[in-house]
Amino acid sequence: MTDLTAAAVRDRLGLDGTYAAWTDALEAAHPAPPPAAPPRGAELTALLRAVGVPEREDAELAAALAELAADGSPYRWLLDRAVAALAAGLGSVGVDRGGPGSGPTLPAALGAAGRWFHAGVFLAAVPEVRAYHARHDVPDDVSWATLADLGNKVGVHRRLHDVGGMGKQWWISLPYSGILYRLGRLQFNLDRDPDAGRGLEVHIPEDGPLDPQACEESYGRAAEFFPRRFRTFLGAAAAGGELRLNCASWLLDPQLGAYLPDGSNIMRFQRRFTLDPGEAAHVPEPDEHGLTVSDRGIVEFVFRRLVRTPADVAALPARTTLERAVVAHLAAGRHWGAPRGSFRLPVPG
Structure with missing residues (x-):
């Protein structure tokens, strides 16, 4: 992953110039982020239920997360930096909707991996968000009720587009940024x-x-x-x-x-x-x-x-x-x- 650049990621994923500002900002702010750790297996299933994602989405979402987290992939480059940006912005009231931590919607041509990318970012960031909630004495029931808005937006995506995925990441950046x-x-x-x-x-x-x-x-x-x-x-x-x-x-x-x-x-x-x-x-x-x-x-x-x-x-x-x-x-x-x-x-x- 260390040999990838923002420009190389855009080239490999077929992202046009409209993605340049986002990817360049991720590269500049987080040149060597810690690896993101999306949940897998039973841990993933439990987390999806906790954040309100319908069971019907489990199989495709799990496969997409595996693709997003594959070592050396351009998705992994984006995922690591987007999670790092989200964690760095925790508690920031000036959070920029659509900014580095959430980012624009990926092209439809990327299929399930693109449709689920932003859900993968938020799911991988849950431990950081939960730790922030704990530091601010947020009760568990409030914490999970807040994070369950992700499942709501997954449901909205299904009803609007008749396919699995998650949009409106600019909105989910609010409950997942601790504000x-x-x-x-x-x-x-x-x-x-x-x-x-x-x-x-x-x-x-x-x-x-x-x-x-x-x-x-x-x-x-x-x-x-x-x-x-x-x-x-x-x-x-x-x-x-x-x-x-x-x-x-x-x-x-x-x-x-x-x-x-x-x-x-x-x-x-x-x-x-x-x-x-x-x-x-x-x-x-x-x-x-x-x-x-x-x-x-x-x-x-x-x-x-x-x-x-x-x-x-x-x-x-x-x-x-x-x-x-x-x-x-x-x-x-x-x-x-x-x-x-x-x-x-x-x-x-």
Whole structure:
């Protein structure tokens, strides 16, 4: 492996110039990293269950990991350095989504090894992440619930593409970098808001109803969990007796109120947040196909489908109130936004 360079790796894997910045950064920052150690056999099976990967993916994923970890291969060169980059960034709130520790999606021509590469990086990094959690007194149940988001993204990949693999590595870099944690129904990550200082970003996993009581319980857990373990980062935000919780999501789009009952879980979740000035009226511009980034985002989340045009949206099987709302809104020539809102959360003394 020592004779490989970033340029040689790109050449052997057929990576074009769009991969140069990532591979060159890995080479510069980690010229001789320790070898990554992806789990194998029974250890791998146990870990896959712990992080929520469905059993149907085991055989292909195990074969892909063996290929990725083969001595002297260009995959191994990438794997060792990507794991080292992820470990070096643990606890960094400035983690760059899509940066060296996660990296871009590999070409489809590479087959299963390419589709599973980023899952291999995160699986090999689990011991480092778990050690970081232990140093910050993160309970085991919170640690594993947090890391299980990997399995969720494996499931999303299967539903979107009808083939095994894991995408959205830019997102998984958050729970696997020690700054995002799942606390009950919701996820929270340390956030440096340029306008409002330091606080928490709120995220909504897709698994189950958005029950208001469960959300309130999560907020309460966050108010105890983060100041106790990350007071140095939060600083004055925690010392002042309250935290700012931020959320940017289609769930906060006030246009949903025209379609959903006032007492629905989504509308009750939405009312917990006050939209930032100007956010309520802001909707992104559509692309050349007539859809915005937010349009595609809400369709992917609600239907787990990838759409290209409004005609693709119109063909979706809309069965629930929310599904019908998404389709009807776009069919009327309107667009969805993902506004940003916040509220203040008291911190226990």
